[in-house]
Amino acid sequence: MSTITILGAGVMGSAMCLPARDCGHAVRLVGTHLDTEIIDSVKATGRHLKLNVRLPDGVTGYQHDEFAKALGTDTDLLLLGISSAGVAWAIDRLCETLKAPVPVVMITKGMHPEESRLTALPDRVASEVKRRTGLDLRLAAIGGPCIAGELAVRRQTGTVITAHDLPFAQSLCDMLETDYYHPRLSGDVIGVEICAAFKNFFAIGVGWAAGHLEKMAATENRAFNHNAAAIIFDQAIRELMVLVRAHGGTEQSVWGMPGAGDLYVTAQAGRNSRLGNNLGRGLTYRQTKDGPMKGDTIEGAELGVTVAKTLRAMMKAGTLDAKALPLTNALLDALTNDSALDIPWAQFHRM
Ligand SMILES: NC(=O)c1ccc[n+]([C@@H]2O[C@H](COP(=O)([O-])OP(=O)(O)OC[C@H]3O[C@@H](n4cnc5c(N)ncnc54)[C@H](O)[C@@H]3O)[C@@H](O)[C@H]2O)c1
Numbered sequence: 001m002s003t004i005t006i007l008g009a010g011v012m013g014s015a016m017c018l019p020a021r022d023c024g025h026a027v028r029l030v031g032t033h034l035d036t037e038i039i040d041s042v043k044a045t046g047r048h049l050k051l052n053v054r055l056p057d058g059v060t061g062y063q064h065d066e067f068a069k070a071l072g073t074d075t076d077l078l079l080l081g082i083s084s085a086g087v088a089w090a091i092d093r094l095c096e097t098l099k100a101p102v103p104v105v106m107i108t109k110g111m112h113p114e115e116s117r118l119t120a121l122p123d124r125v126a127s128e129v130k131r132r133t134g135l136d137l138r139l140a141a142i143g144g145p146c147i148a149g150e151l152a153v154r155r156q157t158g159t160v161i162t163a164h165d166l167p168f169a170q171s172l173c174d175m176l177e178t179d180y181y182h183p184r185l186s187g188d189v190i191g192v193e194i195c196a197a198f199k200n201f202f203a204i205g206v207g208w209a210a211g212h213l214e215k216m217a218a219t220e221n222r223a224f225n226h227n228a229a230a231i232i233f234d235q236a237i238r239e240l241m242v243l244v245r246a247h248g249g250t251e252q253s254v255w256g257m258p259g260a261g262d263l264y265v266t267a268q269a270g271r272n273s274r275l276g277n278n279l280g281r282g283l284t285y286r287q288t289k290d291g292p293m294k295g296d297t298i299e300g301a302e303l304g305v306t307v308a309k310t311l312r313a314m315m316k317a318g319t320l321d322a323k324a325l326p327l328t329n330a331l332l333d334a335l336t337n338d339s340a341l342d343i344p345w346a347q348f349h350r351m
Pocket residue numbers: 007008009010011012013031032033034035050081082083084085086087089090107108109110146147148149299
């Protein structure tokens with residue numbers, strides 16, 4: 001039995017309590033400063049307010065200012081459950097709290113933009129902690145299709161755990177596997193991370209189709225718009241391959257659980273596809289954020305805005321083939337210029 005400390009008590013970080021506890025580990029769930037009510041409830045009744053389930057016995061809740069106490073000197077694995085907006089906050093907490101290296105696994109989906117390429121978040125966290133504290137952290141990441149609310153009730157779930165250090169990633173698969181949670185090994189950190197982050201971005205494109213259906217006049221036979229969603233899905237997979245290849249990743253990640261699997265799940269529901277629905281109805285990103293999705297964090301849109309400059313610089317420099325990325329460019333334009341999302345059908349791949 002090991003001790004797993006989870007930092008970030010949102011839905012996904014907290015859902016990871018299930019496989020962790022069912023594998024017999026002691027679990028300490030630490031909220032951020034934004035999770036105070038969730039942790040109050042976990043401490044009082046064991047219930048998670050957002051997941052709407054009672055977490056298993058043996059999960060202990062801690063508030064953000066109790067992180068050092070939760071980490072102690074006996075944490076075997078630290079799981080970062082924050083979303084991309086919380087990564088800088090988590091790096092600060094690690095730097096001020098860690099006295100010795102502890103193995104870390106992240107579920108966060110996002111990319112760090114540099115001038116001429118994108119960096120995976122685990123690499124970014126490791127290099128920042130090294131720069132600021134001198135500590136060498138071993139980092140892994142979990143990708144693949146996983147809806148928190150399903151995992152929280154032990155629905156069958158397949159994920160991918162990736163790290164540069166393959167035996168480390170394998171040890172995490174072994175540590176977390178149950179009869180309903182099936183982590184699989186990958187050494188393709190950048191490929192898995194690009195898929196994990198960009199499937200949110202492309203889910204906006206796939207979601208456009210259902211929203212656009214509402215804008216079109218109803219037809220005699222009440223036709224849906226699934227064909228349109230499918231061709232956008234296909235183009236998204238092609239463009240994921242271009243992005244992954246340009247960063248040195250492998251196509252296996254794109255057609256496997258991190259890419260196709262996760263895009264399928266993300267396109268079914270959630271905030272990214274809802275933004276796509278609204279763009280399909282004819283709203284712009286800003287109109288959606290000021291209206292039907294006020295206050296919502298839309299990770300795929302935030303990613304697009306964050307990485308637009310780097311991707312455009314890469315296309316200009318020829319390290320990314322702009323002609324092979326029409327959907328990416330249409331999404332970037334819609335998000336950064338606050339313009340209508342025009343799907344460039346004729347520019348989609350032909351072979
Ligand atoms: N929901 C899922 O099914 C799912 C599945 C796999 C991976 N993920 C990824 O896991 C991450 C968390 O997602 P979630 O669905 O649990 O989201 P959530 O909104 O439920 O939780 C977000 C977590 O990040 C913290 N956070 C947000 N902004 C912060 C800030 N500015 N400073 C400090 N902390 C901040 C919150 O306090 C909370 O702990 C995301 O990157 C998401 O893409 C989610």
